[in-house]
Amino acid sequence: xxxxxxxxxxxxxxxxxxxxxxxxxxxxxxxxxxxxxxxxxxxxxxxxxxxxxxxxxxxxxxxxxxxxxxxxxxxxxxxxxxxxxxxxxxxxxxxxxxxxxxxxxxxxxxxxxxxxxxxxxxxxxxxxxxxxxxxxxxxxxxxxxxxxxxxxxxxxxxxxxxxxxxxxxxxxxxxxxxxxxxxxxxxxxxxxxxxxxxxxxxxxxxxxxxxxxxxxxxxxxxxxxxxxxxxxxxxxxxxxxxxxxxxxxxxxxxxxxxxxxxxxxxxxxxxxxxxxxxxxxxxxxxxxxxx
Amino acid sequence: xxxxxxxxxxxxxxxxxxxxxxxxxxxxxxxxxxxxxxxxxxxxxxxxxxxxxxxxxxxxxxxxxxxxxxxxxxxxxxxxxxxxxxxxxxxxxxxxxxxxxxxxxxxxxxxxxxxxxxxxxxxxxxxxxxxxxxxxxxxxxxxxxxxxxxxxxxxxxxxxxxxxxxxxxxxxxxxxxxxxxxxxxxxxxxxxxxxxxxxxxxxxxxxxxxxxxxxxxxxxxxxxxxxxxxxxxxxxxxxxxxxxxxxxxxxxxxxxxxxxxxxxxxxxxxxxxxxxxxxxxx
Numbered sequence: 040x041x042x043x044x045x046x047x048x049x050x051x052x053x054x055x056x057x058x059x060x061x062x063x064x065x066x067x068x069x070x071x072x073x074x075x076x077x078x079x080x081x082x083x084x085x086x087x088x089x090x091x092x093x094x095x096x097x098x099x100x101x102x103x104x105x106x107x108x109x110x111x112x113x114x115x116x117x118x119x120x121x122x123x124x125x126x127x128x129x130x131x132x133x134x135x136x137x138x139x140x141x142x143x144x145x146x147x148x149x150x151x152x153x154x155x156x157x158x159x160x161x162x163x164x165x166x167x168x169x170x171x172x173x174x175x176x177x178x179x180x181x182x183x184x185x186x187x188x189x190x191x192x193x194x195x196x197x198x199x200x201x202x203x204x205x206x207x208x209x210x211x212x213x214x215x216x217x218x219x220x221x222x223x224x225x226x227x228x229x230x231x232x233x234x235x236x237x238x239x240x241x242x243x244x245x246x247x248x249x250x251x252x253x254x255x256x257x258x259x260x261x262x263x264x265x266x267x268x269x270x271x272x273x274x275x276x277x278x279x280x281x282x283x284x285x286x287x288x289x290x291x292x293x294x295x296x297x298x299x300x301x302x303x304x305x306x307x308x309x310x311x312x313x314x315x316x317x318x319x320x321x322x323x324x325x326x327x328x329x330x
Numbered sequence: 331x332x333x334x335x336x337x338x339x340x341x342x343x344x345x346x347x348x349x350x351x352x353x354x355x356x357x358x359x360x361x362x363x364x365x366x367x368x369x370x371x372x373x374x375x376x377x378x379x380x381x382x383x384x385x386x387x388x389x390x391x392x393x394x395x396x397x398x399x400x401x402x403x404x405x406x407x408x409x410x411x412x413x414x415x416x417x418x419x420x421x422x423x424x425x426x427x428x429x430x431x432x433x434x435x436x437x438x439x440x441x442x443x444x445x446x447x448x449x450x451x452x453x454x455x456x457x458x459x460x461x462x463x464x465x466x467x468x469x470x471x472x473x474x475x476x477x478x479x480x481x482x483x484x485x486x487x488x489x490x491x492x493x494x495x496x497x498x499x500x501x502x503x504x505x506x507x508x509x510x511x512x513x514x515x516x517x518x519x520x521x522x523x524x525x526x527x528x529x530x531x532x533x534x535x536x537x538x539x540x541x542x543x544x545x546x547x548x549x550x551x552x553x554x555x556x557x558x559x560x561x562x563x564x565x566x567x568x569x570x571x572x573x574x575x576x577x578x579x580x581x582x583x584x585x586x587x588x589x590x591x592x593x594x595x596x597x598x599x600x601x602x603x604x605x606x607x608x609x610x611x612x
Contacts, residue, residue, distance in 0.1 A: 046520075047431040047434055047435050047516065050427040050428055050430060050431035051428055051431035051432065051440070053427070053428065054425070054429075054447075054487060055443050057424055057487060058446065058450050058487060059446075061462075062450040062451075062453060062458065064461070064465070065453075066450075069458070083467055129355070132348075132351075132352070136345065137344075137348035137352065139352065140348075140352065143352045145599045145600065145602075145603045146599070147359050147360070148595070148599070148602070149592060149596070150360065150362070150363060152595045153588055153591065153592075154544065154547075154563060154587070154588065155547070157366075157545070157566065157587060157588050160566055160584050162362070163570060164365075164366075164369065164581060165362060169378075169380070170382060170577070172382055175380075178381070204359075209606075212603060212607060213607065215607070216607035265454030267455065267456040267547075268548070268563070271547075272567060286456035287456065289456065290457075290459060306460075309457060310453065314449070317449055317452045320448075
């Protein structure tokens with residue numbers, strides 16, 4: 040038995056060391072860079088001048104940072120509401136008994152399984168002003184052309200629509216799993232008490248599903264906060280930062296403008312938001328396990 | 331409402347109606363995927379026709395041939411595979427052993443490790459790109475597949491650890507005890523008894539790691555500056571970077587790239603769905 044535990048501890052240690060080296064270390068390194076004066080000259084040095092919170096101050100003072108912060112909030116908020124809402128409706132629909140329900144429910148994951156960059160390229164083509172199919176459908180409805188990706192007032196909505204399309208199947212499949220875990224007897228008991236479909240939804244489905252919905256909302260937030268490929272492919276955050284979000288801004292600051300310190304500050308700021316959501320997620324799961 | 335419809339149509343009628351609504355919904359949802367596949371089959375004249383044709387009038391493989399000849403699609407695809415396959419193997423190797431330990435050990439260390447794996451998988455790649463770049467410069471690994479493989483595996487490993495642990499829990503401990511009685515040590519029990527039982531979950535995790543690594547974009551973009559090493563994601567990106575794009579060829583390229591993923595997904599659909607739903611919320 041002793042020998043067995045040693046093997047298991049070695050197994051665990053290898054995985055954990057790997058994660059700490061290739062994720063933990065970069066996260067810490069990013070935090071360190073965010074309080075240093077980093078430029079192209081000293082980017083590979085280990086010791087660099089410490090400049091306190093200057094990078095954060097510079098980031099917060101930048102009007103484009105404020106716009107990107109608002110964009111991120113809208114982008115993430117709209118995605119969470121739409122993905123959880125649509126996911127719930129679709130999961131409830133496919134939860135009914137009819138031929139092909141399970142197969143069709145699985146089939147929509149074909150959208151989610153595609154590489155994000157391909158999804159971005161595809162939606163860039165759908166949203167093309169002149170020959171795109173989105174404007175063609177709008178013309179059916181008697182609507183004029185929309186500059187989906189080049190109009191600053193529309194670009195954020197366009198990338199949001201694409202990301203909702205991309206993410207909803209995953210939210211739906213998780214919600215569907217939560218639905219099956221609600222015991223059938225609860226529905227039967229509610230029916231015996233004379234509850235109609237709406238009452239059953241409000242008094243049985245929603246309370247039973249609530250922890251799942253919170254967990255899914257947290258996961259969608261985490262996944263949406265990392266949306267990079269899709270927006271990078273569609274608009275590069277443009278025009279004029281209209282569709283830019285935090286991770287993209289951080290990357291652009293570092294690799295296009297070479298303001299590595301400020302880029303790291305924006306990145307670390309995003310870490311804090313993601314960590315807070317993750318804490319809520321872990322807390323929800325723990326509470327569910329205890330019940 | 332369902333009851334009223336059921337009253338009017340009967341159970342069979344209701345089911346047929348629901349099925350029809352379901353089919354219509356799935357068709358609408360998957361329209362963009364259809365659009366990608368058929369845009370590649372159009373001629374360059376048809377792609378810029380107004381109004382666009384919803385079914386290609388003269389389907390042709392010309393765009394597919396052109397991207398193979400002029401855009402080095404074969405090389406891009408090879409590079410994508412040379413990144414995705416090692417990532418899958420590395421993830422399975424470390425993930426299967428690490429999560430086995432997580433499921434069998436009971437101590438404070440395990441709790442900490444589990445939370446760590448959960449936390450570490452949330453950090454967006456784009457935010458780790460700069461430190462990764464500096465790190466791999468120090469190791470002199472820039473412009474090697476190794477750098478992209480090592481960076482990408484970290485995220486899929488964190489995911490694998492979290493998703494596999496509850497599945498190991500379902501392997502009955504009695505089987506392992508019986509194997510020990512027969513004289514197998516822990517390593518042999520793990521290799522000969524436990525892993526074969528875990529075949530299906532491991533396939534699911536393998537497929538998902540493969541898909542994720544195959545679609546990886548940020549790390550190759552950052553860590554590989556040599557064009558001949560770049561995978562298809564970066565290839566497609568540089569193809570659409572220009573304001574004006576030949577969409578028939580872009581979509582042909584995207585279709586070639588996405589097709590293996592769609593085929594793998596369709597053939598393993600049920601297992602993937604089952605794996606996702608048991609793992610992701612635990």
